Amino acid sequence: MTRKLAKALGITLVIGALTGCAGHYRIRDTANTDTAYYATRYDRAENGAVSFKDARTEAKVTLQSSSVESISKKEWEKAVKN
Numbered sequence: 001m002t003r004k005l006a007k008a009l010g011i012t013l014v015i016g017a018l019t020g021c022a023g024h025y026r027i028r029d030t031a032n033t034d035t036a037y038y039a040t041r042y043d044r045a046e047n048g049a050v051s052f053k054d055a056r057t058e059a060k061v062t063l064q065s066s067s068v069e070s071i072s073k074k075e076w077e078k079a080v081k082n
Contacts, residue, residue: 024076027052031065038080042068055080 022041027050029035042052051062055076071079 024071024073025052026069026071026076026079027061027063028067028069029063029065030067031063036079037061038076040076 025039025042027037027039027042029037037052038055039052040055042050044050047064049062049064050066050068051060053059054061
């Protein structure tokens, strides 16, 4: 039983790492006047850079210096529509 549980946990962790983080996020560019972007998923590289698709412009963005904040779906939708 323990072996099956460990295997299931390992598979779950690998899938989570491969898919990145999913949800609703406000990502701020802290190196450039604190510009805010909105995304439903992002990936963080080993060097700390964050890559995502901006929901407003649909542009691929990579930031070296950023802060990522999980926000509600309602708050995300309001920000993206503006």
